Amino acid sequence: MADREDGSRQLSYDPRADIARRHPDWIVGTGDLGGLIPEVLCPVRRVILLERSLSPVVRRCSLAHAIAHIDLDHTHPVTGHYENREEAAANVLAARRLIPLRDYAAALTWTREPAEVAAELVVDAATLRVRESGLTTADRRTIRGLLRRCVREPA
Numbered sequence: 001m002a003d004r005e006d007g008s009r010q011l012s013y014d015p016r017a018d019i020a021r022r023h024p025d026w027i028v029g030t031g032d033l034g035g036l037i038p039e040v041l042c043p044v045r046r047v048i049l050l051e052r053s054l055s056p057v058v059r060r061c062s063l064a065h066a067i068a069h070i071d072l073d074h075t076h077p078v079t080g081h082y083e084n085r086e087e088a089a090a091n092v093l094a095a096r097r098l099i100p101l102r103d104y105a106a107a108l109t110w111t112r113e114p115a116e117v118a119a120e121l122v123v124d125a126a127t128l129r130v131r132e133s134g135l136t137t138a139d140r141r142t143i144r145g146l147l148r149r150c151v152r153e154p155a
């Protein structure tokens, strides 16, 4: 995440740009999915449909989640335990892409309130929880180092 000259933020990861660049054969659209599921992936037709009624922030996270499924080759239907494992793996990969450590540390220099951190990172609360729960000891060390640097080198 970087500040542009006009004051708006440049997000580190743009799922729409990512899928257009790396998976140009996939089509992304929005639709009325009944409000029950955030996205539907059809590997045969290479279509991702995002629930229209979701906020742009949640749709951003849902698209990142769908791209993670594609990258993890979750293209065959599975159920039960395997479905849960695939969902968890897609959530972790999407959260890592949406929340790079540098952006996370930058957000922490403003606030430690989870809702505010999520807003700062333009992610939903669930994505932030997944990212935070998956932080390794090395990640936490990196974040502490980034925070120390922020304190020493004010912009």
Ligand SMILES: [Zn+2]
Pocket (backbone or CB within 6 Å): 065, 069, 086, 087, 090
């Ligand atoms: Zn999923």
